[in-house]
Amino acid sequence: MSSTPLADAAVSRAPTETTTSSPAVVERPLVALVGPPNSGKSTLFNRLTGLRQKVANYPGVTVEKKTGRIRLDDGRELDVVDLPGVNGFSARTLDERVTRDVLEGREPGIRSPDAVILIVDVTRFEQQLMLCEPILEMGIPTQLVLNMSDELERRGGSIRPEALADELGLEVVHAAVRSGRGVDAIRRFLHGVADRGALTGRPCPAVSNVPPGVQLPMVDVFAARRRRVRELARKVAYAAAAPSEMQERLDAVLLHRVWGPLIFLGVVLLVFQAIFTWATPFMDGIEWLIATSGAWVAGHLPDSWVRDLLIDGVWGGVGSVLVFLPQILILFLFLGILEDSGYMARAAVIADRMMYRVGLQGRAFLPLLSGYACAVPAILAARTVEDERDRLATIFVTPFMTCSARLPVYALLIAAFVPDRRVLGPLMGTRAATLLGLYALGIVAAVVTAFFLRRTLLRGKSSTFMMELPSYRVPSLKSLGLRLLDRSKVFLKRAGRVILAMAVALWILAQVPRTDGHAPPIERSVLGYAGHVLEPAIRPLGFDWKIGVGLVSSLAAREVIVGTLGTIHGVQEADEGSLQLQAALKRDLDLGGAVALLVFFAFALQCMSTVAVMRRETGGWRWPALQFGYMLALAWGGAWLANWLI
């Protein structure tokens, strides 16, 4: 890189284009972690911050903001921001735009960085060093971390980091962050950052792929930069790692024409198995915990409506959220393992052509699969889909994936109405077949919806699908654990808050109007009244006012209908296994009505948490309203058809 004056990059230089950062009060210095995806940024971030990290949102966009606090051994503290992995600094993708804005000091809520740690995968040295030039041109104190040096050496490659430091004029660390190598040097750099303190009033130059003022076509700028990097690699005696046989052998199987899809299917089925069976004992445990703790608290409070609100309303609401936590955690544990091991990228490639045909793309596989636990984190996961139209389409069809909350309703109705017979010999019974049919129904609805969506509202060629296939790695338990913690927090905060609020609201609606200080029977409560009002609209579907009450309450969250129906029929401890409740339902519904109700639940958007998350991710009410209306219409139509046919 001798053709650009980068030797003095460690010191601020006069930039060509500036925006001034707001002058800061005494603050902690901020370090920004920049690098390509899969270079180990997050591992370094976790190592430096431990649990002292916070995940939020950059205002107005759906990119995750990961900030944390580093404590040095002399007690001083620094702030650090883990920027999204980027391949460049264009304005195209949200990730790159946010990274650019933070580095330039233009992101509200984050001061401009006082130092940058650029971390690259040294086994891909030449490609990833392309990021270096634009960063160095900013003139911010920078340290270059060549991560995965253990892998480079293991595979017979080498590099001279001191020569690189000389050529570039900055600190270079030969590191393997996972095993701790190089972290000391990084901490020494951080000491230096703390010594310099938070810089104030420093002009922030622009960072971009093409330096401002350069008139050459983009291809030429990149090609020239590539030549400079190649020359640099030669100067520092970079020897590439030999190809890894293990990686090739794994890909030969996992991308195989026949084995690839089979293994893919096997992985998907394993995920379902985990959600279904393995979570059950934990869910039972949580239910028991909620019930016994609620009873204990109830025993200690005086008899009053406050107690009822606390126990039945609030505590019951909390319980209904917590009970889904095991399924969510197990699913995200699996998906985390798949992601970190490198398999997820291959899965996206295998799924891509199929998804492309219906108007989505391979990256949508992860969010859609997540939707089988809960649509809320799934919609958040759709951020990995870079193209905005693809992302919207993915978000729109995610609620059709049969989420965990539908299962109690399905289980109740199937147990009540479907006789237990064998269909495929010992392999499958009618009940399992019905459940499978409902899952399939959701998928069909999703496919058809995506297909038409991409031809009407979200018309247009989707952007190019390119998937970098990272090396296969053994996932680190620590980062898995941290990610699990983070995702459960997201679920509890986002979904949990809304469900709890709605549960309390519903409880209140069922308790008023009060007569002589006692709760009315449910038919005469506001909730019951709503059911009666709804009845004419749902009679063609085979439903009566009692189901109507259940439907109204399930608009908050699907599984609530089980408890509500239990209350209406005076069944104590109503859950899907309750024979009393099943018998009561058989009096209310005939087979046609039961199937209609199942279809209704398969299609309708009965989850205010999903609506809330959709509003955040799409930046407005237009899409959630459209989706709610569409799914309601589909549900009503499908239920009517089912009732009419049976």
Next chain:
Amino acid sequence: MASMRRLPTVETAPARSFENETELRLADIPLRQACELVRIDLPHDELEPLLERGVLPGCELCPVWRSPSGDPIVTVDGTLLALRREMAGCLCVRLRAGSGSPTAEGGLILPST
């Protein structure tokens, strides 16, 4: 040497084969055959993601796998990148002489043909 420049065989023959070579698309290249990117036939605003991932004129591309649905997975100077076949149809390449040797950045061990 001025005389060489006037020899028609030197001027015309390579020109013709050069034209044929640039009409080769990545989609036409058989597996394990290294080639060099000559040109990207895409509108300007779609170039950047490719450029950022190292798909530049002059880089070495080598198809190593085909996904179960037939889309190519290539190494770009050693890094695995999965593309759709429509995209591979937009990349004009030139065969690289001496394919089969390990490339910089850890290219795959290619069988000698």
